[in-house]
Amino acid sequence: MTTKTKAKANARRTLALDILNHGALALVALLFLFPFFWMVSNAVRSNAEVLAIPVRILPAVFEWDNFAKAWTTLPFGRFFLNSVIISVSVTVITVLVSCLSGYAFARLKFPGRDKLLMAYLATLMVPGIMLIIPLFLIVNKLGMINTFQGVILPVAFGTFGSFLLRQFFLSIPLELEEAARIDGASRLRILISIIIPLSMPAIGLLSLFTFIAQWNNFLWPLIVMTGADNATLPVGLTLFQTQQTTAWNYIMAGATLSMIPGVILAVVLQKLIYNSISLNAGMGGR
Amino acid sequence: MANVTITDVVKNYGHLEVLHGVSASVADGEFVVLVGPSGCGKSTLLRMIAGLESISDGDIEIGDRVVNDLEPKERDIAMVFQSYALYPHMTVRANMAFSLKLARRSKDEIEQMVNRAAEILDLSTLLDRYPRQLSGGQRQRVAMGRAIVRNPQVFLFDEPLSNLDAKLRVQMRGEIKALHQRLGATMIYVTHDQMEAMTMGDRIVVMRAGVIEQIGTPLEIYDTPANSFVASFIGSPSVNLIDGVVQTQNNQLVLQADDGAIWPLPSNVNVKAGTPVQLGIRPEHIYLDPAGLPAEAFMIEPTGADTHVQLRVGKQLLIGVFRDRPDIALNATFHVRPDVSRAHVFDRVSGKRIGA
Amino acid sequence: MAVVERIAATRAVTRKRKNRLDRGEGRTAFFFLLPSLIGVTLFLVVPIIASVVLSFTNWKLLGQPQFVGFANYIKLFTADPQFWPVVRNTLFFTFEYLVLNIIISLGLAVWISSLKMGQRWFRVIFFLPTFTPGIAVAIVWMLIFAPGGFFDFVTGSLAIHLPNLLTDQKLAMQAVIIVSLWAGVGYNTVLFNAALDMVPASYMEAARIDGASAWDRFWKIRLPLISPTLFFGTVMTAITSLQVFDQIYVMTRGGPGSATATLGYSIFQKGFQNFQMGYASSIAWVMFAMIMALTAFQFWLQRKWVHYDN
Numbered sequence: 003m004t005t006k007t008k009a010k011a012n013a014r015r016t017l018a019l020d021i022l023n024h025g026a027l028a029l030v031a032l033l034f035l036f037p038f039f040w041m042v043s044n045a046v047r048s049n050a051e052v053l054a055i056p057v058r059i060l061p062a063v064f065e066w067d068n069f070a071k072a073w074t075t076l077p078f079g080r081f082f083l084n085s086v087i088i089s090v091s092v093t094v095i096t097v098l099v100s101c102l103s104g105y106a107f108a109r110l111k112f113p114g115r116d117k118l119l120m121a122y123l124a125t126l127m128v129p130g131i132m133l134i135i136p137l138f139l140i141v142n143k144l145g146m147i148n149t150f151q152g153v154i155l156p157v158a159f160g161t162f163g164s165f166l167l168r169q170f171f172l173s174i175p176l177e178l179e180e181a182a183r184i185d186g187a188s189r190l191r192i193l194i195s196i197i198i199p200l201s202m203p204a205i206g207l208l209s210l211f212t213f214i215a216q217w218n219n220f221l222w223p224l225i226v227m228t229g230a231d232n233a234t235l236p237v238g239l240t241l242f243q244t245q246q247t248t249a250w251n252y253i254m255a256g257a258t259l260s261m262i263p264g265v266i267l268a269v270v271l272q273k274l275i276y277n278s279i280s281l282n283a284g285m286g287g288r
Numbered sequence: 289m290a291n292v293t294i295t296d297v298v299k300n301y302g303h304l305e306v307l308h309g310v311s312a313s314v315a316d317g318e319f320v321v322l323v324g325p326s327g328c329g330k331s332t333l334l335r336m337i338a339g340l341e342s343i344s345d346g347d348i349e350i351g352d353r354v355v356n357d358l359e360p361k362e363r364d365i366a367m368v369f370q371s372y373a374l375y376p377h378m379t380v381r382a383n384m385a386f387s388l389k390l391a392r393r394s395k396d397e398i399e400q401m402v403n404r405a406a407e408i409l410d411l412s413t414l415l416d417r418y419p420r421q422l423s424g425g426q427r428q429r430v431a432m433g434r435a436i437v438r439n440p441q442v443f444l445f446d447e448p449l450s451n452l453d454a455k456l457r458v459q460m461r462g463e464i465k466a467l468h469q470r471l472g473a474t475m476i477y478v479t480h481d482q483m484e485a486m487t488m489g490d491r492i493v494v495m496r497a498g499v500i501e502q503i504g505t506p507l508e509i510y511d512t513p514a515n516s517f518v519a520s521f522i523g524s525p526s527v528n529l530i531d532g533v534v535q536t537q538n539n540q541l542v543l544q545a546d547d548g549a550i551w552p553l554p555s556n557v558n559v560k561a562g563t564p565v566q567l568g569i570r571p572e573h574i575y576l577d578p579a580g581l582p583a584e585a586f587m588i589e590p591t592g593a594d595t596h597v598q599l600r601v602g603k604q605l606l607i608g609v610f611r612d613r614p615d616i617a618l619n620a621t622f623h624v625r626p627d628v629s630r631a632h633v634f635d636r637v638s639g640k641r642i643g644a
Numbered sequence: 645m646a647v648v649e650r651i652a653a654t655r656a657v658t659r660k661r662k663n664r665l666d667r668g669e670g671r672t673a674f675f676f677l678l679p680s681l682i683g684v685t686l687f688l689v690v691p692i693i694a695s696v697v698l699s700f701t702n703w704k705l706l707g708q709p710q711f712v713g714f715a716n717y718i719k720l721f722t723a724d725p726q727f728w729p730v731v732r733n734t735l736f737f738t739f740e741y742l743v744l745n746i747i748i749s750l751g752l753a754v755w756i757s758s759l760k761m762g763q764r765w766f767r768v769i770f771f772l773p774t775f776t777p778g779i780a781v782a783i784v785w786m787l788i789f790a791p792g793g794f795f796d797f798v799t800g801s802l803a804i805h806l807p808n809l810l811t812d813q814k815l816a817m818q819a820v821i822i823v824s825l826w827a828g829v830g831y832n833t834v835l836f837n838a839a840l841d842m843v844p845a846s847y848m849e850a851a852r853i854d855g856a857s858a859w860d861r862f863w864k865i866r867l868p869l870i871s872p873t874l875f876f877g878t879v880m881t882a883i884t885s886l887q888v889f890d891q892i893y894v895m896t897r898g899g900p901g902s903a904t905a906t907l908g909y910s911i912f913q914k915g916f917q918n919f920q921m922g923y924a925s926s927i928a929w930v931m932f933a934m935i936m937a938l939t940a941f942q943f944w945l946q947r948k949w950v951h952y953d954n
Binding site: 175177178180181182183184185186187191195196199200 | 335338339340359360361365366367369370371373374375376377386387390391434
Binding site: 030034098110132217 | 670673677679681682684690692694755756762764766767769771776780781783794797836838839870876883886887890893911928931932
């Protein structure tokens with residue numbers, strides 16, 4: 003064999019291995035996606051078919067209107083709205099509060115600044131589940147059980163946002179801000195007109211992760227929202243679990259609804275997510 | 289327009305004092321350059337005038353108004369930064385209009401003022417671009433445009449040309465000077481580049497380590513430097529300094545250099561024998577003279593117009609600048625004559641100039 | 645004399661005026677921090693302190709709390725028959741989940757990084773469960789694991805004789821771990837994949853020229869280079885897995901028996917079903933102590949396997 007044909011054969015072999023490699027992982031990915039498929043497949047069949055033994059992979063009869071029924075009768079529409087109200091409110095409050103405090107930590111001189119920042123960082127160590135009981139008691143004391151403010155306010159003042167935005171604000175050249183001061187801008191004006199527009203990547207990231215965390219939050223709304231009408235989607239999903247005749251098909255339809263925003267965000271914002279996680283990877287606990 | 293008066297100004301960060309009570313005054317319409325090596329406090333002083341740094345002690349007046357406690361916006365000043373500090377998310381027009389908007393000027397007024405400034409700086413075609421779409425020189429001009437739209441009493445420049453390449457720097461130097469002549473405004477300009485200081489300033493303030501070493505016109509500073517630091521900081525290549533002790537020889541004062549060589553001193557210098565001094569001779573005051581001292585060239589650097597020659601007279605290393613291409617060969621002996629009448633003498637202990 | 649005094653007086657006045665700029669900044673900072681400070685105090689600082697105090701009381705939501713000293717803790721460690729099984733379950737879950745999570749996510753990350761095309765789509769696929777509600781995930785899996793459900797169907801078809809996972813004392817925890825892995829490997833996969841992407845190609849090329857095999861290149865070059873990220877992922881995963889709750893609430897409610905009752909589930913059960921607020925708080929502090937201890941242990945361990953280049 004000449005070296006040329008040898009090289010050709012080699013190239014063909016690597017190509018074949020490459021295709022095999024991609025194909026194998028694609029298979030793994032498909033298996034990984036199976037629960038999503040199973041959820042949707044069971045959402046669009048009758049409840050009797052869900053419980054049928056042996057199981058059927060695809061429904062015999064597709065009942066697409068199960069989504070509409072779950073949306074109105076169970077009422078996942080109401081739960082969806084509650085989830086939106088809570089997640090959006092927490093996100094908006096978190097971003098506003100974090101912008102203000104992050105700016106103060108990044109750019110304003112005041113006595114005890116570094117100590118306060120360390121205290122903020124220290125609170126990040128405390129796991130959320132530990133605070134559930136005292137938070138519940140505080141909300142109870144404030145008479146906010148089963149109210150939106152009761153579920154929103156206690157989780158809207160996390161210190162992570164202050165810290166994240168502080169770090170990002172520090173990377174904005176100080177001279178921009180000094181130029182703005184000389185142009186006659188107040189601190190609030192600088193924050194609104196200069197710092198925030200230039201920090202959209204970080205603010206976007208904070209909004210995304212805050213929104214998703216609240217959208218997926220379960221224990222806290224479960225405890226505070228005692229009325230069935232005020233349940234969020236995750237809480238709503240569990241409400242019907244204990245009934246004697248569990249309407250599994252509707253629950254699967256509700257589960258599908260609850261996953262839609264996260265799936266869309268994960269696909270659309272994959273670049274932002276990857277970049278933010280690779281930032282973590284770069285710092286690697288250092 | 290306004291004058292700026294600085295009186296006994298001190299700046300400290302905690303226990304570290306970086307400005308030790310400096311005083312200077314800038315007349316209305318004057319172009320003053322603050323120059324000195326990095327860390328001398330020139331930028332800090334400028335930022336204190338701007339209101340970006342608080343004043344630890346002393347007073348700063350702008351137009352007969354003490355501004356110590358005023359916010360930058362209340363001082364009626366404008367500033368051009370080293371990095372230009374253009375708002376990256378705003379167009380050139382929005383950058384220039386920002387301060388006017390904050391001052392709640394009417395739309396028409398803003399339009400008119402921005403256009404006028406754009407015209408002065410030849411920016412009219414760039415108004416709708418973003419800073420990232422501009423070249424270094426254009427950004428520099430936008431930064432100046434942002435300063436002039438408001439018609440401030442005083443312009444402050446913080447090393448505005450140091451991010452430009454050499455050729456553009458010379459061009460912008462001219463443009464800033466022209467702008468000064470056109471506007472007739474008071475301008476204070478910080479640089480570490482003595483060449484910029486010499487060519488641009490009506491007067492120069494030379495600073496070192498938090499104190500002002502000398503204030504004067506460029507030629508005053510060049511011709512009669514107040515001390516050996518100023519002498520060596522201003523001028524390129526740097527002044528030759530020869531260490532020695534004053535001696536009397538044939539009823540004339542001479543310098544006995546540390547290596548034993550004898551150098552003549554300027555005839556009118558007022559100094560006693562036995563004083564340790566430094567003799568400062570500018571490179572261009574060393575002439576070729578067949579009747580002069582024997583010298584040996586160990587490095588020859590032609591710049592085109594001039595030739596810089598590093599040479600050795602006895603054991604003393606000197607640098608000389610000669611017009612055109614002098615007939616000097618490397619490592620060969622030739623003869624030079626320092627023009628002692630234009631030399632400077634400094635006290636070796638205090639560094640202070642010893643005059644006539 | 646009078647002149648000197650006058651100068652001194654003006655100096656004093658100017659000195660006093662001096663700090664106005666700095667003071668203004670401090671005032672601005674105060675107003676900017678105020679919303680955050682109020683929120684953090686009310687919903688973070690007070691609860692932390694309250695949690696400590698509560699753990700020394702016998703408060704049952706109704707009636708007056710009584711200070712009982714260390715009684716809750718003593719009861720936990722010596723008298724409560726449920727406590728030690730719960731601790732054991734939590735540690736069992738944490739250990740198995742942590743090890744499998746890191747192995748699977750690292751494997752997937754390496755596999756994805758070996759691809760020439762479509763890396764980002766594989767990343768998105770494995771990341772999807774991270775962005776979906778854990779409760780929904782658990783409910784879907786519960787259907788899969790339900791008696792006669794899809795899982796039993798598969799094992800039956802393969803002639804593997806297994807009892808139903810959710811109803812079996814020994815296997816229920818395995819079901820919880822499978823669900824947790826499915827939901828949790830995505831984040832670490834993306835994290836490790838990003839770290840692998842950041843290893844400069846020149847290192848691998850240099851190793852290749854030095855004659856290192858693909859096996860050696862992985863174990864001796866790539867793995868040590870991403871070890872800080874592996875460490876970070878391990879610590880964060882351990883902290884979250886000690887708090888496991890959602891999956892257990894939906895799938896097993898701690899059962900069968902107390903086979904899957906964990907500390908997180910105990911806090912909920914004691915606090916919000918039995919309303920033993922004081923007792924539940926003491927469990928929360930035990931959990932916090934375990935989180936701190938495990939994290940400290942990992943930091944101690946990292947000296948042996950984590951390589952930092954500076």
